[in-house]
Amino acid sequence: MIEFQAVTKRYDDGTVAVDHLDLTIDDGRITVLVGPSGCGKTTSLRMINRMVEATSGTILVDGEDIRSQPAAALRRGIGYVIQNAGLFPHRTVLDNVATVPMLLGTKKAVARKRAEELLATVGLPPELARRYPSQLSGGQQQRVGVARALAADPPVLLMDEPFSAVDPIVRDDLQDELLRLQSELGKTIVFVTHDIDEAIKLGDRVAVLRVGGKLAQYASPAELLANPVDDFVASFVGRDRGYRALGFLSAHGVEVNPVPTVAVGTPVADARERLEGGWAAVVDDAGRPLGWVSEVVLSTLDKAVTATDVVSGGSLYPVDTGGRAGSLRAALDAALSSPAALGVAVDGDGAVVGAVTAESVLKALADARRAGEVPS
């Protein structure tokens, strides 16, 4: 656990970057510091590993004042990942990862072997290990940065806008990868971003800071979306917060109805008989949805329905099959994005289970509200 107790940072020019911050960061969780530019996120993060010294107040890591040991010793237990990765340009990818353990006394061969494993863990193909950082894409460099920070197996990982410099699609991949890694590693991660969507996606808890280094709200993403404490947090979280809050509510209560399906290869005449309300979902041999056909589509076909004849569109959402159900947002998106106005529900193998309408999703939301499961 990392505790900020009334921590203030006043820089030499008088700027108060962080003002009496009280914050408890849980072990094994991702805690995100988010807020507008200049609100003191980076300063707060760097005070944890003493790259910035607090002016007053105390920071405890596992109950121990961080000033009670030399900064170098403290940093051994704290990995640090920054934007643009900050890799050593004249060392290979493998050596970038192996260097710190070697400096700490691990034998070269052992450190390199471990570095190879870590590169695989962060999703980098082994052939990239011999390259230099400049020969990698921005997203690959960030992965190396994460592998390097994990090399000494620190219990704490500080991440300062690590994914801000890459394009949105790569950023999304890196975020997914971090969540996957974290589910395996269970590190104590403190993550700084100015992007509220990133904060909500990654954070177990999110600390929203306002300029002047004051904590505005510290809550779970769902709580932040449902109950922002004031106008600042509400506007920072965004006008579409009600919609995004649906992403944290399970769709287990939504009524799933049967949906007409047509297997690929079905003769057109037989497919026509299966149309109800104008549309049927086309499925492959394993019952997985490929798209939709309607009377109009069938009228253009000669013999049988093929995979290329389908009208695509409509996201899918997983129903509760003993694992995790999809969210209300996923169910609503599926219904609204489908040409048939039916959101296809799939099981754990991706096979069609049935379909939901937008109305049934909203009814489930209203029921949850009435039952007090969701703040209105």
Ligand SMILES: Nc1ncnc2c1ncn2[C@@H]1O[C@H](COP(=O)(O)OP(=O)(O)OP(=O)(O)O)[C@@H](O)[C@H]1O
């Ligand atoms: N070395 C410094 N000397 C003086 N003021 C500083 C110094 N470093 C940061 N500041 C100021 O402290 C405040 C907080 O800066 P900090 O970098 O912690 O904010 P941030 O929330 O991380 O911002 P950003 O999102 O833009 O990176 C800002 O007003 C900044 O100008």
